[in-house]
Every structure is written in structure tokens, then in C-alpha cells.
Amino acid sequence: MRICQVIGRLTLNIQDPSYKGGRWLLANPLDAGQMNDACHKPQKLTSQSTFVTYDGLGAGEGDIVGVVEGAEATAPFDFPIPIDAITVAIFDTLSYQPPATNT
Amino acid sequence: MINALVVGHAVSSHCHPSLKGRKMLLCQPLGASGEANGAPIVAIDIFGAGLHSKVFVSTDGLGARHLVHDDKSPIRNFIQGIID
Numbered sequence: 223m224r225i226c227q228v229i230g231r232l233t234l235n236i237q238d239p240s241y242k243g244g245r246w247l248l249a250n251p252l253d254a255g256q257m258n259d260a261c262h263k264p265q266k267l268t269s270q271s272t273f274v275t276y277d278g279l280g281a282g283e284g285d286i287v288g289v290v291e292g293a294e295a296t297a298p299f300d301f302p303i304p305i306d307a308i309t310v311a312i313f314d315t316l317s318y319q320p321p322a323t324n325t
Numbered sequence: 326m327i328n329a330l331v332v333g334h335a336v337s338s339h340c341h342p343s344l345k346g347r348k349m350l351l352c353q354p355l356g357a358s359g360e361a362n363g364a365p366i367v368a369i370d371i372f373g374a375g376l377h378s379k380v381f382v383s384t385d386g387l388g389a390r391h392l393v394h395d396d397k398s399p400i401r402n403f404i405q406g407i408i409d
Binding site for chain 2: 223225251252253254257278279288290291292293294295297298308310311312313314315318320321
């Protein structure tokens with residue numbers, strides 16, 4: 223599960239029928255150094271590539287979400303759906319405490 | 326399996342039902358010679374791994390679904406073992 227900040231939403235015009243009623247978010251993965259104050263202050267974009275994720279939770283812009291990628295993203299659905307990323311958690315707090323020397 | 330170091334934890338009140346009540350730890354994947362490799366990922370913990378303990382994290386969704394007894398659960402990373 224990767225930790226990303228939601229930076230936008232996406233509306234599909236022509237889409238796969240199984241996407242009906244789906245919500246899509248633009249997620250930019252966070253770097254380690256941003257995690258401690260990510261849930262309190264808006265973060266600047268990171269160099270990691272932004273991707274589109276299916277939204278199962280109703281996350282909005284500025285939320286810090288946990289995104290699962292891969293075939294597991296289709297697990298919550300009863301019907302076959304071609305997605306490879308889904309939001310599974312909206313984080314309230316993140317506590318990042320690396321060891322003093324990076325052993 | 327990812328060789329990782331526990332570097333923190335995450336709290337989420339709004340998440341997938343199969344994650345409710347689960348401990349979520351921030352795990353920093355380690356490269357071959359122990360250096361940090363990419364951004365930290367969140368993994369479910371059932372063994373009570375402490376901060377800065379070395380663990381290996383599984384990326385197998387099937388195992389995760391058996392772990393949480395919910396075959397609709399999209400979890401993928403869970404801590405499989407703590408390295409002494």
C-alpha cells in the first residue's frame with residue numbers, strides 16, 4: 223500500500239461499462255520526508271509519477287490516501303473490472319520515525 | 326517478499342472494512358546492502374513488530390485475504406515475520 227496525496231479528480235467520458243458510477247482520483251506518491259506533516263499541511267508535488275486510482279472511499283483533494291496496486295485492487299468487486307489501483311484508506315495521522323543512523 | 330525496516334505507523338479511521346482495527350506500520354523497503362530503497366509502504370502487522378525492527382513484508386494478496394478472513398479485501402502488504 224503506497225501513501226499518496228490526492229491532487230485532483232478525473233471524469234471519464236467514454237468508459238468501460240464496468241466503470242459505471244466509479245470515481246477516479248489523481249494520486250501523487252509522497253516521499254518519506256513529507257510523511258510527518260502530510261496530514262496537517264498541504265504538500266508539494268514529489269518527483270514520483272502521479273497516477274490515476276479508482277476511489278472506493280470518497281477521498282477528496284488534499285487527502286492522504288493509501289493506494290493498493292495490482293490485481294488485489296479488483297478484490298472488492300463482484301464482477302470483473304479492469305483496474306489496477308484502488309484507495310483503501312484515508313489516513314488521519316502518519317508517524318515517520320527513521321532510526322538515527324539509517325542502519 | 327520485501328526486506329524492510331519498520332519506521333513508523335499510520336492511523337486511519339476511514340478505510341476498507343477489512344482494515345478496521347488492524348495495526349498499520351510504515352515499512353521502509355531495504356536494498357541488498359541495507360540502504361533505503363524507495364518510499365515507505367504501509368503493511369498490516371499481526372505480530373506486534375516494534376519500531377526499527379527488521380521485518381519481511383509479503384506482497385501476496387491471497388495470503389492477505391486469508392489473514393483477514395475477507396475474500397473481498399484489497400490488502401496486499403502484511404508483515405510475515407520479524408528478522409532477529
